[in-house]
Amino acid sequence: MPQRMLPEPTPETRHFWEGCAAGELRLQRCAHCGGKSYFPPRPFCPGCGSRDVETYKASGKGVLWSYVINMRPRPDMGTEPYAIAVVQLAEGPRMMTNIVGCPQTPEALQLDMPLRVSFAKQSDTISLPLFEPA
């Protein structure tokens, strides 16, 4: 099986991927316009444009927002169908992920089911934030 397609962190996202490697889901919020959390990472607030933002450790909790089950797996993802999911985080932002620790079936994957983050180590520097039933 070919090496899984992995993220290549940039200076603006490195804190996120370092957090994942350390077992923390890190989000950012604006210190200027009301503290709204946002994702994906960037060094300014997409709401007001302020560069005065902070990074913090998120709860890692969320719910299953939507998904598809890829019946024709990408070669680097193995041979079994898998869900490509979007999780709604407790802090507000949504992110794409995979759901682990349960069958990859419509019956097992119910929208709005509670989830929690689980980090899957891929290399010395990259762990992917996946989610499992809470």
Add this chain to the structure above:
Amino acid sequence: MKQKSIAVVGAAETTKMGRIPDLSVIGLHADAALNAMKDAGLKPSDIDGVATAGASPAELAHYLGITPTYADGTSVGGCSFMLHVRHAAAAINEGLCKTVLITHGESGRSRVGGGGRFGGGGSSLNGQFEMPYGPSGPPTMFTIPVLRYLKTYNLSVEDLAWVSVIQREWAAKNPRASFRDPITVDDVLNSPMIAWPFRMLMCCLVTDGGGALILTSADRAKDFPQKPVYVLGTGESVETQMVSQMEDFTSSKAFRVSGKKAFDEAGIKHGDVDHLMIYDAFAHLPLYGLEDLGFCKPGEAAAFIKERNTAIGGKLPLNTNGGGLSYMHSGMYGMYALQESVRQMRGIAPAQVPGAKISVCHGVGGMFAASGTIIFSNEKV
């Protein structure tokens, strides 16, 4: 353009220059943009037009938190930004938008955050935050919001299947359609599963083909051999390059903004529309399109289609060539939707809508990333 009709009100370069290893390509665009907005005393919400080359205008707009009614991704090399200025002048004079942001950023030396594979390089936003989870193309990306749509409005996969069935009825009247044999809801629901809940007959074709349009001024148009088809209104917008970051999984912001702009420009009401095209890469697109353009209330498009309002003889003929689901889809189907609108306005379509005077043609780009809407009329205003 009109002389002295626009002016530069903000200008800046990146904070640093020369060697900037701590910013990626999109970060350089944003750094320059923030500095120029500061120079002009503007916030991102004051900007309603974006133009850029290298980066996608959708990537730029979403990154900066801008909801534009004008997006220019013209990319012709080093002089692209001169062209952007020219287009912006035309756009502002024409009322497409009021304030255009033009950006440039390149990590030519440090090579941070560029890239070229499907979904962007590994350091692009898609490459970091979507591709590692296994999408293998549009059937597993464009479709991701749909389960949320179905749950929100208490709909089933069968409701999606009706879109394919009724468009096949249109295709049957089109000798150039790839698929013309009638299909049933059961046929759709028994076709091979591609990406739950999408089956093969809910996905567009993959074909070869092409198309072209020639436009000229309305004054000159009357001297050409073909019946002129006038552009009555136009709209455009972009939302996000990442489907996972759509603001609302049950509705496309780019569709709503583009559609409203086009209807406002055209000065028409929905009841004035005789013919409609909605780019249907997958079966859910006509549902989102009917609702986001305002033809149906949220959640009501599936019933509207099932009750045959968009079918042959219905009050709002939709995708009369058979659409991307049955007619053809070579990758950038928007050209074919435009061709069918023009045929309908000329009165020469294989499945001609009798007496049609106004046609709305609505397109999508990427996975709900971008949208454009053109409203045609065959009557000189």
